[in-house]
Amino acid sequence: MRADVQDDAGGRPLLVDVQGLSIGFAPAGAPIVQGIDLAIQAGECVALVGESGSGKSLTARSLLNLAGDGARVEARRFRIRGQDARAFREVDWRWLRGTVTGLVMQDALVSLDPLRTIGQEVGEVLSEHRILRGRRAIDARVIEVLGRVGIPDPEIRARQYAHQLSGGLRQRALIASAIAGEPDLIIADEPTTSLDVTVQAQVLEVLAQRVRAGAGLLLISHDLAVVGGIADRVIVLRDGRVVDSGTTADVLTRPRHPYTRGLIDAIPSFASRGRRLGPASARSPDRIAPLRHPPPARDDTVVLEVRGIAKRYARPAGFGRRALATTALDDVSFDVRAGEVVGIVGESGSGKSTCARIVLGLLSPDSGTVRLLGEPWSRIRETERRRLRPRLQYIPQDALSSFDPRYRVSEIIAENLAGLRPAARAARTAELLEQVGLRDDLAGRYPRSLSGGQRQRVSIARALAAEPALIVCDEPVSALDIGIQAQVLDLLCDLRARLGTALLFISHDLGVIQHLADRVLVFHHGRLVEHGPVGEVLTTPADPYTRTLLASQPRLEYGLPRHAH
Structure with a gap:
């Protein structure tokens, strides 16, 4: 053989x-x-x-x-x-x-x-x-x-x-x-x-x-x-x-x-930047949207204020190990304004997800504060957060794992439509599905019967149902193929322009951040090592670590492959 x-x-x-x-x-x-x-x-x-x-x-x-x-x-x-x-x-x-x-x-x-x-x-x-x-x-x-x-x-x-x-x-x-x-x-x-x-x-x-x-x-x-x-x-x-x-x-x-x-x-x-990605690869050429996105609706209202947050984890001693303390975040501060997209980049273990969990109120910082829409958010009990909770939404990387498998699409979206009568809820669900480019006849289906791109759109519809001021997006397109990724990014750009929703967008793909974000935060070993307008930070970086990230970014190379024979 x-x-x-x-x-x-x-x-x-x-x-x-x-x-x-x-x-x-x-x-x-x-x-x-x-x-x-x-x-x-x-x-x-x-x-x-x-x-x-x-x-x-x-x-x-x-x-x-x-x-x-x-x-x-x-x-x-x-x-x-x-x-x-x-x-x-x-x-x-x-x-x-x-x-x-x-x-x-x-x-x-x-x-x-x-x-x-x-x-x-x-x-x-x-x-x-x-x-x-x-x-x-x-x-x-x-x-x-x-x-x-x-x-x-x-x-x-x-x-x-x-x-x-x-x-x-x-x-x-x-x-x-x-x-x-x-x-x-x-x-x-x-x-x-x-x-x-x-x-x-x-x-x-x-x-x-x-x-x-x-x-x-x-x-x-x-x-x-x-x-x-x-x-x-x-x-x-x-x-x-x-x-x-x-x-x-x-x-x-x-x-x-x-x-x-x-x-x-x-x-x-x-x-x-500013150009639609999806139409060129869309499967329905008859529904091609305008080539460029409308300008985003932005103002100087601070939606999210993060000041000096830190988080440390202790590993207890045992089985021949010494007790160790790991710093996941160290003195991180930033703001997000209405209608703004702020990107977060960094390697695995840099503190991106820890920061997102603190912003979402799922984790308490050891020090520092978070304010949402000008009100305390991180130092209060969950019962006190409930009034503001709908204004902060989340789009995960794996939409399917975030859905209750027993729920149909209509029930998933209805999680953020409390208080509406059944007829009004059904009408609003159909409206939200249309906003994210899905047919309303999908409302009765289970998530497992949908494609990955459709599930991610349902996740976005669920977030929009609460009319949020800020959506935390944690690698929402990293597992999608290039065509579906383009459609989801186009959708987020359109919704941001139309509704003025701010996005805190975590991604390992610098190309996605370059296309979508207004400002970028660079995390390394739990610290915010560089931040500023995306056009400055990701073209003329001041920090050596940011330069390392950019040097590692794959680029579409049209010459010989890197490995010469």
Whole structure:
């Protein structure tokens, strides 16, 4: 099974050679993936891009025979490492996984076994496939691989469990698990989604190193800036079909299909400020809105006043550990005015979410104060907050987890419509759904039957139902594909302009902040290290940490990928 096939053009081993791939599920009708050709050489990165439901993950999983129960996979040619995979038995596929092909998933916390240590996870492929024999040899390789992917103190981390690591360390541990057996091909399915820019840059560099070492990489991503920085070739999928393909430079600078151009135009940045992102990539061209957003309604009324807030957490001593105190926030102050968008950026652990929880009144600061609409907010009991509570709303990253699964859409929105009679409540719900671009017939459906973009719009409708003065948005678009992200950002811009609602917007995506925010706050190790107008802070930063963030930001690069062969 290790026979190599040399590519006629480059002379490098052809790891994947698939032609006419179609994937469907019986007894459904038309295949979900139709007629896809895919070739990957050793030392090459090929990217699959497209919106949710385009068939990216299904195509990639078919290379591991993991397309799902009942999947019907057909192809004129399906060769992996020179072998006809159509004749593989299950034992052949098991051998392939981990030795020839490694898989990196999006959510490391879900992918890693919570009952096994990181060392056991990474060492599994070595022991199961008898790549190494003896516990000492396996442990040495595990520590070496953990160090190779940039995990500090690998001897200590190998004995820890997934929940004891940060998001970035978990993702690197997952990559270590995928490459421990030195596979020829790595499949990375959205490996950097929801990671902050510095950790994202570290994860991408680990993958790029494997490509430079001669491995093939199939990268699935909705982030074209990430793709532009690492991929050699790009394949654009839409509704299970290839609509564009070619070298990265060709696809990103000379896209042949309007859909590809729409994806590129939907990328938020400084250049897109004031411009609508969604119409170019919208699925309903007949409902294209005006190109530019109306100017926001703003005044100098201070909606939120934060003064000197601090929060510390103590870890008790025990099991050989010393007691430690961790500072999550240290002397943070800022204001938010009516109709203003204030962005918060920083790495994981910088204090962004702690700050949001204090602003929302879900956590009490150890020192400092928060005032909402000029009235005390942080130093009062919840019973005293109830009068003002509707004026402060929240849009989370994962809308589905914030909904009661027993509630229909109408009941979710009605949580903020107390006091209205049933007829008035139904009319107001229909009005809110229309405001966020949803049909009123969705009111009777459950959230699980909606798409990710629809659920996020329901979350926004629920927040708007209370007619808030301020909405705290905690990574509300980070898990959405580029087209749905564009639609949600357009919606927030429109609502802000029409209603004058202020936004406190937390994001790891600097492009989103550049597109949306008026001012930006930069958090680092719990401190506010820099703040000011977004055009100043994110173009001429004064603090070294802000410069590091900007240097780590992926940009749409039209030349050669960063990893030269």
